[in-house]
Ligand code: FES
C-alpha cells in the first residue's frame with residue numbers, strides 16, 4: 001500500500017495539488033515540494049519557531065504554528081500564509097519587517113520569518129501589547145544572533161507606528177507644535 005496521499009493546499013493565495021508521504025511535514029511540503037522557502041528549517045523539532053507559518057487547517061481558524069511539527073496531510077483543504085504574503089502586494093516590506101530592520105533585529109536571518117510571522121499575528125489580535133504580551137507571543141521563537149531586546153523593541157516600534165497611523169496626532173496639536181517651532185525659529 002502506498003504511503004502517499006494527495007490533497008489540495010492553498011499557500012499564499014495559490015492553490016496546489018500536493019502528493020506527499022502521509023507523515024511528511026508541512027515544512028517539507030512547503031520547502032521541498034512547492035519551493036516555498038520563506039519558512040526556515042531550524043531545529044525541525046518544534047523548538048525554535050524558524051518554520052512558523054499562519055495556517056488554517058480546514059477548520060476556519062488560522063493561527064501560527066510550527067510547520068515542522070504538522071503532518072502536511074492534516075492541512076488538506078486548508079490554507080497557509082507564509083512570510084511571502086506578509087509582505088505587501090508588490091513585495092514591499094511590511095511595517096513589522098521595516099521595524100525589524102530599523103531596530104537592528106535582523107542578523108543571519110534564519111529566525112526572522114518566524115519572528116515576523118508571530119509578531120504580525122500578535123499585532124492583529126492585540127494592537128497595543130505590553131512588553132510581557134510581546135515576550136509571551138514570541139516565546140516559541142529562538143534567535144542566536146541578536147539577543148531578544150532588539151526584537152522586542154522592533155515589535156514595540158511596529159505597534160506604536162501602526163497606532164499612530166491609525167490615530168494620527170490631532171490637527172490642533174500639530175498646529176500648536178508648528179507655531180511653537182516657528183516661535184523658536186524667530187527667537188534664534
Ligand atoms: S524548525 Fe520548526 S520549530 Fe524549529
Ligand code: FES
Pocket residue numbers: 105106107108109110111112142143144145146
Ligand atoms: S538573526 Fe540569526 S538566529 Fe536570529
